[in-house]
Amino acid sequence: MLLRLSNKLLNISIASLCRSKQLEKAEAAIIDGIRLGVLPDVVTYNTLIIGYCRLVNFDAGYSVIHRMKEAGIAPDVVTYNSLMAGATRQRSLPGCFDMLEEMLEMGIFPDIWSYNTLMNCLFKYGKPGEAYRVFHDIILTDMSPSQATISIMINGLCRNGYIRRALSLFRNLQQHGYVPELVTYNILINGLCKSKKWEDTMNLFEELKESGQAPNAITYTTVMKCCFRCKHLEEGLEIFKEMKSKGYAHDLFSYCTVVAALLKSGCIRDANNCIAHMVKIGYDLDIVSYNTLINLYCKLGDLENAYNLFNVAEGKGLECDTYTHTILIDGLCKSGNIDAAQRHLNYMKEMGFNCLVAYNCFIDGLCKVGRFNYALRVFHSMDVRDSFTYSSLIHNLCKERRYRLAAELLLSCIKSGMKILKSDRRAVVKGLLVTCSKTDVNNFKLQMRTAKILYY
Known part of the structure; x- marks a missing residue:
């Protein structure tokens, strides 16, 4: 003993x-x-x-x-x-x-877990047909599939894009006496949501409630996101109200999801009211939440509210990070306010932040407004560059039909040991074919191959 x-x-x-x-x-x-x-x-x-x-x-x-x-x-x-x-x-x-x-x-x-694991591996390997055959073999033997088996099967079919087959299997199993658990409903609802099948999602959601099982926070959040994704704002807000009445809407994620939907639908005032309500009921927003909201306002071109949130975050003593400042710089660039973006970038440098991504956004913004020479000066002044720095400049130069300069930068990128995007290479080669001789293009391709051998 x-x-x-x-x-x-x-x-x-x-x-x-x-x-x-x-x-x-x-x-x-x-x-x-x-x-x-x-x-x-x-x-x-x-x-x-x-x-x-x-x-x-x-x-x-x-x-x-x-x-x-x-x-x-x-x-x-x-x-x-x-x-x-x-x-x-x-x-x-x-x-x-x-x-x-x-x-x-x-x-x-x-045992059943051996086959469950094999099915899961087949789905991850992109072989749903073979996984289905394993499931069929389980049915034909004396080994009864578990709830986990069915969940793996339905989840695998959904992830591999066979949402209709997953729904068909679900219905077929129900006809043979299978009583699905909440986790299986959630998997199928999530799959339908990602496929933007709003009516099927809502029907299954109602079926779940009628079955006597109570939807949980995951169910409500998934259905709410589906409504917003499929542009059914009113229905999504009703789901949110139901979440709150059931005591599930207690996290920042659900509120941020609602704010995002309101902003994307142009309901700026309602979004601001929702943010004010979050603050009023005592939600202590972290910097990640502020970044999410600031990014949404910037995407809508509402820089005033973006900076208001930025000031509120700093006023609360939160340390705004590299991501916060980069979002604002990108927003300023996209709105064409290059001078303000430059000032914010200088402030960011003075504060000791990593400015690489912000510089990439700034260079792209300069190119978008046609200030290529300034963009090139900024590019050459940078101590650290990545493949996106090169890609942004190359892409914009090709749009401007400055293919020779784009080709030089592409070679420079390879010689720096960085991977180049296939789309950039194609754009440069295609442009050179139009503006240069075939011999020049072949020489350029040879230079690229040589550089890859020497520097990769």
């Missing part, structure tokens, strides 16, 4: 250490246990396999099997299920099949 209790304590310790990402300490605990006469069992090694698969990789998890066999402990179905899950996490379909085959060779019969 003492030994059994000690094994249990050892396994609990190993599981805790693996969850806290302390694999070295987990290994040390096993060694200490052996010294004290507490030998690890199959549960110990299975726990260690799960830890290595999650924190290192599948190969590290698989190496534990050899240690199990050396210790005289035979792997079981949980061992191979854990390894299949590890292979799935790495999107290694061959690894998943290898584990299934090895399991069968050892005389270990797969």
Whole structure:
């Protein structure tokens, strides 16, 4: 009895250490246990396999099997299920099949979780047809599919774009006595929402409520987002009211979703009232929330309200980050207010922020208003550039039909060891074909290939 209790304590310790990402300490605990006469069992090694698969990789998890066999402990179905899950996490379909085959060779019969994991891997690998066949094989055997099996199947079909097939499977299973759980409804509602099938989403939402199951915060938020995405503002606001009446609208995300929908619909006053209400009821907006709202106002060209929110955030003592300032600079550039964008960029530099993305926005803004020479001066003054810096300038130069200069920048980008976008390369080559001789174009292509060999 003492030994059994000690094994249990050892396994609990190993599981805790693996969850806290302390694999070295987990290994040390096993060694200490052996010294004290507490030998690890199959549960110990299975726990260690799960830890290595999650924190290192599948190969590290698989190496534990050899240690199990050396210790005289035979792997079981949980061992191979854990390894299949590890292979799935790495999107290694061959690894998943290898584990299934090895399991069968050892005389270990797969259980429902073995097939669940295989189906999940097939879906992640983009093979919904094969996953469907595995599901069909489960139905034909004495092995009954679990709720998890059905959820994996429906979720996989939705993620692979087979939303109608997922809905058809759902209905077919219901006809055969399947009573879906809330999680399955949520998966299907989310899939319908992403496919912008608003009527089907609302019908399923009503069906869920009539089934006696209570929708949760995830359900309401998904349905509300679907309404807004499909431009059914009034219905979305009604869902939001229902959320509040049920006690679910207590997070910033739901309120920010409503504000975003109101702003996109041009209901600026209502959006401002919603923000004021958030503040009034005691929501302490963090900088991420402010950034989201500032970005929405900038996209609508409402820089006055964007700066009002910026000032409110600073007034509350929040530290506006690089993202905040970059949003405002981008908004100023898109509104054509280049001088104000320049001043804000200078302020950003003085405050010691990383200005790379802001510079990229500024250069793009300069090009959009036709100030290419100034954009080039800013570009050459930058100490640090990335592929987007080059891409923005190259793209705008091609629009201006300045293909030779764009070609020089493209080569410079390659020689800096940065990846170039295929669209930029195509635009430059296409432009050179129109303005230059075929020999010049071929020389340019040769220079590109040589630069890639030398600098990549």
